[in-house]
Amino acid sequence: MSTHANASYADAQAGAAITKNGTGAATACMQCHGANGEGQATGGFPRLAGQGRNYLVKQLTDFKAKSRINPLMQPIANTLTTAQINDVADYYASLPGWKPAASPVPDTAQTARGAQLTHRGNWDKGMPACFACHGENGAGIAPHFPAIAGQRATYIAKQLKNWQAGTRSNDPQGLMKAVADKLSADDISAISAYLENPK
Amino acid sequence: MLRWINRLTQNGKFHPMWIVLATSAIAVVAAMIAVPAIYEGAKEPKKPSPVAVKQIPAAANLPEPDSGQHDLKPAPAGVQAVHFTPPAESEMPSGEFGDTVKLGRNIFVHTQTYAKGFVGNGLNCVNCHLDAGRKADATPLWAAYVKFPAYRDKNKKVNSYEDRLAGCFRFSMNGTAPDYNSKEMIALTTYSYWLAKGAPTGVELAGRGYPKLENPPLAPDTTRGATVYQANCALCHGADGLGTKVNGQYAFPPLWGSDSFNAGAGMHSVKNAAAFIKANMPLGKGNSLSLQEAWDVAQFVDTHDRPADPRGK
Numbered sequence: 408m409s410t411h412a413n414a415s416y417a418d419a420q421a422g423a424a425i426t427k428n429g430t431g432a433a434t435a436c437m438q439c440h441g442a443n444g445e446g447q448a449t450g451g452f453p454r455l456a457g458q459g460r461n462y463l464v465k466q467l468t469d470f471k472a473k474s475r476i477n478p479l480m481q482p483i484a485n486t487l488t489t490a491q492i493n494d495v496a497d498y499y500a501s502l503p504g505w506k507p508a509a510s511p512v513p514d515t516a517q518t519a520r521g522a523q524l525t526h527r528g529n530w531d532k533g534m535p536a537c538f539a540c541h542g543e544n545g546a547g548i549a550p551h552f553p554a555i556a557g558q559r560a561t562y563i564a565k566q567l568k569n570w571q572a573g574t575r576s577n578d579p580q581g582l583m584k585a586v587a588d589k590l591s592a593d594d595i596s597a598i599s600a601y602l603e604n605p606k
Numbered sequence: 607m608l609r610w611i612n613r614l615t616q617n618g619k620f621h622p623m624w625i626v627l628a629t630s631a632i633a634v635v636a637a638m639i640a641v642p643a644i645y646e647g648a649k650e651p652k653k654p655s656p657v658a659v660k661q662i663p664a665a666a667n668l669p670e671p672d673s674g675q676h677d678l679k680p681a682p683a684g685v686q687a688v689h690f691t692p693p694a695e696s697e698m699p700s701g702e703f704g705d706t707v708k709l710g711r712n713i714f715v716h717t718q719t720y721a722k723g724f725v726g727n728g729l730n731c732v733n734c735h736l737d738a739g740r741k742a743d744a745t746p747l748w749a750a751y752v753k754f755p756a757y758r759d760k761n762k763k764v765n766s767y768e769d770r771l772a773g774c775f776r777f778s779m780n781g782t783a784p785d786y787n788s789k790e791m792i793a794l795t796t797y798s799y800w801l802a803k804g805a806p807t808g809v810e811l812a813g814r815g816y817p818k819l820e821n822p823p824l825a826p827d828t829t830r831g832a833t834v835y836q837a838n839c840a841l842c843h844g845a846d847g848l849g850t851k852v853n854g855q856y857a858f859p860p861l862w863g864s865d866s867f868n869a870g871a872g873m874h875s876v877k878n879a880a881a882f883i884k885a886n887m888p889l890g891k892g893n894s895l896s897l898q899e900a901w902d903v904a905q906f907v908d909t910h911d912r913p914a915d916p917r918g919k
Contacts, residue, residue, distance in 0.1 A: 548857045549852075585890050
């Protein structure tokens with residue numbers, strides 16, 4: 408094993424410790440993001456397990472720099488050092504990502520609409536498919552495009568509305584703002600429901 | 607009638623030009639009434655007509671590229687272009703015909719999987735013909751299909767639709783065209799035919815090719831283009847322009863290098879590339895670049911190394 412691999416293994420270990428015990432200054436991440444980074448259906452706590460490393464580092468850095476605003480996450484991110492940010496990002500990125508359910512969830516009219524927008528987009532409004540930027544099956548395109556498949560519906564809906572309202576604006580080139588502005592309230596419900604368990 | 611005109615003219619009260627003007631005015635009005643009426647008749651019951659006449663400025667005014675690969679003729683300014691909406695994907699028929707339509711779509715969208723043997727780079731047809739060849743202003747297939755067979759200056763003869771598909775295989779895909787009777791050619795033609803369902807043949811449809819692009823205020827410049835590129839394009843296409851891969855396939859296609867279109871391709875004309883980029887890039891933010899930025903970045907893209915023109919030009 409190279410020293411680099413050793414170092415990165417040690418980082419992830421240190422990251423794991425932070426997620427379970429906190430840092431003294433920061434609350435343990437698992438209290439909100441789940442024991443294995445799986446997020447929580449209620450409360451809008453996102454899944455972090457299997458998310459891209461660069462994306463996680465960027466978000467924690469953005470919270471710290473106040474270019475992404477959230478009253479729960481901000482105070483926690485503020486206490487993390489650059490090294491700690493890299494450690495937790497390494498750890499969460501190393502966990503298994505979301506996998507499609509073994510027995511597929513039955514389609515509803517709402518999930519069918521969600522699937523249409525996710526896989527095909529809405530070109531009448533000039534909106535590309537979500538997966539054109541978030542990867543073939545929503546698993547993300549490293550380093551800039553996060554995984555969104557298997558993400559909590561409450562969280563996705565909240566982010567899309569934040570972009571519409573301008574309360575989240577840390578997306579590069581305003582790419583997500585351009586997308587969110589083309590979604591109706593019904594579109595957002597349909598997409599969020601579908602993305603929690605996409606095919 | 608003639609004698610009446612003669613009399614008026616001789617009296618010096620009337621100039622024959624008025625007849626010409628009046629007749630043309632009547633013809634224009636008649637055309638405006640007649641064209642929608644014809645397509646009303648063709649539509650299926652209870653569905654909104656996909657065809658309506660819309661005034662658009664000089665539709666699909668595409669210039670000759672350096673390569674001469676394409677030859678969309680500029681329409682005269684202010685010409686009536688017919689508006690058309692292709693059928694929804696959910697309306698694809700079943701049965702053997704429907705299977706061939708679906709195969710055509712698959713070849714077009716996943717060319718790397720369904721027609722790998724005919725492709726010499728890392729691209730799929732859909733990379734330049736967005737939304738599976740449906741999107742207006744991104745060279746949609748339905749608008750192309752109804753304009754073939756067509757005479758092309760490039761080879762001074764009447765070309766079939768298959769000839770046109772073959773052109774993109776050879777240049778844009780840096781490959782070799784499948785036989786005209788192969789299942790790939792038949793499927794691509796069938797898919798195009800189905801997308802054009804209900805469209806009038808031989809008519810210039812609104813949204814064909816790319817929207818006409820004015821000349822830029824300043825001559826296109828590579829140095830400025832590089833700055834535009836790093837700020838607006840590198841995120842997806844890579845700082846090195848070589849695209850971004852996931853599991854061995856391009857999630858974001860390469861704009862130059864050995865896996866991109868060759869030097870004979872339509873996209874290798876700066877004017878075509880500028881028009882495509884202005885209307886369609888960055889993805890999801892079409893028409894956000896200024897005219898100057900689109901030309902500069904197109905110039906920058908097209909100055910990079912790529913596979914040679916197979917015609918040895």
